[in-house]
Amino acid sequence: MRTDMKRMSTKGQRAALMGALLAVVLGGTGCGDDECVDAFDCRDKGAAPAGKAWACVSETCTQVVVDIEGDDAGTQTDAGTQTDAGTGTDAGTGTDAGTDGGTVACAPLPREQVLGTLQLQAGFSVAESADLSTEVRAVVSTPGPTYSLFALRETATGRDFFALGTWPDVTLGTAALETVLAPADRANAADTFLSYFLAYDGTRLLAGYTKSGAGFPGSVAVVDPSARDAALYLDAPGNYTAAGTTDAFFINGGGLDTVTGGLGVYALVTSAKPYVAVKVADFPAQVGASGFTAVADNGIAVFGYSEADTYVNVAYAVSNTKLGEALASRTPVVLTNEPKVDVGSDFNAAASFGNGVAVARGGYGAAGFGVTDVSRFSLTPGLGGGQPISVGTRAAVLNAPDACTTVDLLSSLGADLLVGVKDVNGRRLVRIRQGQ
Numbered sequence: 046m047r048t049d050m051k052r053m054s055t056k057g058q059r060a061a062l063m064g065a066l067l068a069v070v071l072g073g074t075g076c077g078d079d080e081c082v083d084a085f086d087c088r089d090k091g092a093a094p095a096g097k098a099w100a101c102v103s104e105t106c107t108q109v110v111v112d113i114e115g116d117d118a119g120t121q122t123d124a125g126t127q128t129d130a131g132t133g134t135d136a137g138t139g140t141d142a143g144t145d146g147g148t149v150a151c152a153p154l155p156r157e158q159v160l161g162t163l164q165l166q167a168g169f170s171v172a173e174s175a176d177l178s179t180e181v182r183a184v185v186s187t188p189g190p191t192y193s194l195f196a197l198r199e200t201a202t203g204r205d206f207f208a209l210g211t212w213p214d215v216t217l218g219t220a221a222l223e224t225v226l227a228p229a230d231r232a233n234a235a236d237t238f239l240s241y242f243l244a245y246d247g248t249r250l251l252a253g254y255t256k257s258g259a260g261f262p263g264s265v266a267v268v269d270p271s272a273r274d275a276a277l278y279l280d281a282p283g284n285y286t287a288a289g290t291t292d293a294f295f296i297n298g299g300g301l302d303t304v305t306g307g308l309g310v311y312a313l314v315t316s317a318k319p320y321v322a323v324k325v326a327d328f329p330a331q332v333g334a335s336g337f338t339a340v341a342d343n344g345i346a347v348f349g350y351s352e353a354d355t356y357v358n359v360a361y362a363v364s365n366t367k368l369g370e371a372l373a374s375r376t377p378v379v380l381t382n383e384p385k386v387d388v389g390s391d392f393n394a395a396a397s398f399g400n401g402v403a404v405a406r407g408g409y410g411a412a413g414f415g416v417t418d419v420s421r422f423s424l425t426p427g428l429g430g431g432q433p434i435s436v437g438t439r440a441a442v443l444n445a446p447d448a449c450t451t452v453d454l455l456s457s458l459g460a461d462l463l464v465g466v467k468d469v470n471g472r473r474l475v476r477i478r479q480g481q
Contacts, residue, residue, distance in 0.1 A: 151449035151469065159475055161450030161468040166441040172476040175215035177465060179472050181454075183243035184209060185250065185289075189459040195270065197225070197243040197252050204239045206250055206268055212458060215474060223268045225252045227278040230264075242338075244289035246315050251294045253284040265296060267315070277320070283308065285335040288346070288397070292316035295325065295346060297338045308335050309380075310348045312372060325371040326363065326378045336360065337395040339402045342460055345424040345434055347395060347402045348380055356409075360386040360395065360402075362424055362434045384434045386422050396455035398462045399479060400424060403442060405452050416452045419443040419464060421479075442477060 156162050159174045177184075183197040194209035196217060205221035230237055240253040240263070248269060255263035265281040283299035294313040301311035302322040310326035326348050328335075333356040336349035344365030351358050361383040371378050386402065393414055394405040401423040407416040423437030443464065445452065454465025454474075462477040 151447070154447065154449055156450065156468065156470070158470065159466070159473070160443070161466060161470065162445075162447055163450050163452070163466065164444040164446060165477075166444060168440060168479065168481070169442050170478050170481055172461065172478050173213040174466075174473050174475045175213045177215060177454075177472045177474050178217050179467075181207075181209070181217065182239060182241045183252070184454065184456045184463060184465075184474065185243045185245045186212065186456065186458045186463070187245065188247070192458055195222075195243060195245070195250055197239070197241070199239050202234050204234060204237060204252075204254055206243075206252065206266075206270070208270070213476075222250075222270050222273075223266065223276045225254055225266045227264045227266070230254075230256070240284050240286070242286045242288075244287040244294050246289040246294055247291045249315055251287055251289065251296075251313070253281055253287065253296070253298075255283060260299070263298070265294075265301075265313075267294075267313070267320070279313070279320075279322070281311075283335060286338040286395075288338045288340045290340045290344065295338055295340065295348070297335045297348065297350075299335070306377075308332060308350065309377060310338065312368070314372065323372050323375055324377045325368055326380045328380055333357075337392070337404075339395045339397050341397050341400050341402055341424050343400045343424065343426060345400075345426065347386060347424070349386075349395070350380075357391045358388070358393070360388065360392075360404075362386055362436055364426060364434055384436050386436050387439070388420075388422075389439060390417070394452075394455040396462065397457045398442075398477075399460040401437065403455055403462050405455055415448065416445050418445060419452055419455070419462075421462075 154162055159171060165171060180198050180200055181196045182199050185195050187193045192212040194212055194215060196207045196209040198205050198207050198217065204225040206223045206225065207221055208218040210216040224231060225239065226234060226237060237254045237256055240255065242252065244251045250268045250270060251265055253263055253265035255261050261283050263281050263284045264278050265284055267277040279302045281296060281298055281301050285297050287294055287296040292315050294315065296311045296313065298311065299308050300306065301313060304311060304322040304324055306324045308328050309324055312323045312325045314321040314323065328350045331353045333351035333353045336351050336358050337360060339347045346363045346368060347360050348363060349358055349360035361380050363378055363383050367378050388404055388406060390406045391408045392404040392406045396403050398421050401421050403419055403421045405416045406418050406420055407414055419442045420439045421442050422439060425435040427433050450466060450468040452464055453467055456463040458476055464475045464477055466473050466475050
């Protein structure tokens with residue numbers, strides 16, 4: 046069967062499989078004689094043997110040899126559980142498919158120890174960096190000045206919350222804090238699709254997953270890493286991304302707990318028990334799938350979805366005031382009535398960056414999703430109440446001139462940005478600050 050999936054994934058990044066499932070659920074599916082369109086259609090083939098990866102060759106799922114150092118076949122596998130057709134580098138060394146569809150010999154290229162071949166742009170500076178396990182799918186930090194980090198770790202048999210140390214002494218804990226999987230799904234972890242987000246509301250962590258089935262059922266888990274109370278598991282069909290603010294989570298998906306209403310953004314208010322679920326943002330009737338979620342330091346939220354047919358991601362900015370009104374009135378904000386964030390291309394990750402949002406821009410092509418740059422948009426509240434939010438023009442933070450160093454994660458550390466970087470030198474978190 047040929048599946049027209051949501052084109053927004055890259056090398057084991059957050060919710061790559063979920064993007065495909067949501068595209069199917071919302072009607073982006075066509076059936077024919079072809080087995081695949083790209084490598085993501087081959088996800089049900091299981092893990093490829095060591096040194097090989099699944100690729101879509103002549104519309105057939107085929108195992109290809111991963112040879113990054115030698116002659117490139119144009120397809121690499123990430124150290125995670127998903128296969129990416131030629132958009133990035135493995136943890137080894139070598140040659141990658143470039144963004145122009147040709148090949149780029151990575152070995153001879155000069156690379157900086159921290160940023161690799163990524164190019165830092167004016168107005169930003171690099172602070173510390175720390176090594177990061179290839180099994181970590183998402184990272185979140187507590188407020189400073191001492192930053193405790195937590196990780197979402199995925200293995201073949203587990204989807205778990207882990208402590209990740211104190212920045213910059215990043216170390217994956219020896220034992221899971223809790224599993225993301227609800228009790229009924231723990232014996233069949235392979236049948237679950239981890240959503241690659243990890244959110245923090247000042248006290249609690251939230252992560253989620255989905256499964257195949259009508260409506261693509263899913264759950265989110267809420268964990269207090271300090272109190273170590275029993276985790277709370279709530280129904281959350283199609284959960285894709287989420288972000289936290291003080292005593293609340295915003296979940297981009299198809300419902301939450303007993304609240305339904307189609308794709309949109311649902312809030313989980315955690316200030317008192319029992320927690321309360323409310324739909325706070327409505328998407329248009331026809332969309333490709335749900336999208337990305339972030340909350341800036343000044344409380345302005347960025348919510349998005351992918352457009353019907355093209356699956357290109359779009360995003361809009363919503364003021365803290367309007368979110369408060371939606372919570373109080375139980376009347377969702379109409380997202381398209383809010384100021385649009387003019388990203389200028391597709392994108393596949395978003396995170397708070399001070400009083401603004403950072404996105405990993407790129408587009409989906411024959412070789413997969415290629416990140417061209419990480420860019421920031423400032424978000425300024427309207428003056429005098431009632432005035433619309435001002436969304437700044439795009440400011441490039443990091444440019445990716447080739448596929449030899451890849452960006453595979455965005456998160457925040459206080460007012461700064463954390464970027465997951467991967468190349469021949471391994472995988473690491475890099476802290477980016479505004480200002481030289």
